[in-house]
Amino acid sequence: MQQKTEALSQVLTGQPVIPVVQISNLSHAVPMAKALVAGGLPAIEITLRTAEALDAIRLVANEVEGAIVGAGTILNPKQFKEAADAGSQFIVSPGTTVELLGVAKDHAVPFLPGATTPSEVMSMMEEGYSILKFFPAEQSGGRAYLKSLSSPLASVRFCPTGGITPQSAPDYLALPNVLCVGGSWVTPQDAMDAGNWDEIERLAREASGLKTA
Template identity: 65%
Template structure:
């Protein structure tokens, strides 16, 4: 396993669910991160799907010491660099391109790119990446597909994201090649918009209890 993959796994170790967040109002970022951390989910992914996303990452990185903030939906090197400069501790992409591979290899920030097919997984493995995002998980075949990959490509581990919920997360976490899952159910839009941080903390606590089987 590469040093960067090991670094990324150590950042996310012991956290079964990585909250995938879409921040519509930058003022929500810090209190949301604090609520999730109190509930046992300090590592979060803020997606670059809103105009305030980079500023949200900056605020969490600068104001919420207990949080481990990463950025998601990174599509090109310019976004990678911007996310890293904003304070991202890890960077997530839906897929892997030669350009993203190069910029990530030149950066100290660990990279979690997406892969679906065996060919994509093998290409990432050959490039030295042994911890990948499996996206979109449910639409691509779900836990059954990942289980089928576990034997032929046993040294690659995954974080499935996309359609993962409280109802099906345990099915993924029970697989030998799954480290954690990504999901948005721990921070529903309505609770975030209304500032219901106590309820989000409780959802995080329940998600943090979804431990992998011993």
């Protein structure tokens, strides 16, 4: 089994921050995505943590020019297939299962599975995966932990997500084994609730200007 590495790499290296968005009001999906694209963050992960998530992915995929919409918090093959059918261009899981690896093999949509321990990372390497999600980043040892993995597991690159802030993001992005970070700070709930799309575009523009190693 081989990860669709080139396609996934193009998504993750195109911007330093992947917005991780939870949609609870479907009317927010399109203006939110337009604001992120305008701010320089076209790749957007919409998490399947709400009943509106799949419809939100479908709307963004169909109506927002330039957006590269992905699905996050994918936990099983059913969700994987539903997200792919909704128009997801990449799929993210907090961890990895044999069943998810199986369905990912049969789909053209690139898969970003989660791995935290060296053993999990090595298992993914055996399956042909070289780009992984590191979650929950801060709670699992953060930057220091990822730095310690960069030498013995030098061929693997990560997208750390979980607890990362605008202040800590540059430290992660300076690591040689980090492609990008996932962050929810770009779409704060108060700005979403208020429909303050200018603020979200501003935050996206700031995040898109962060430098990677």
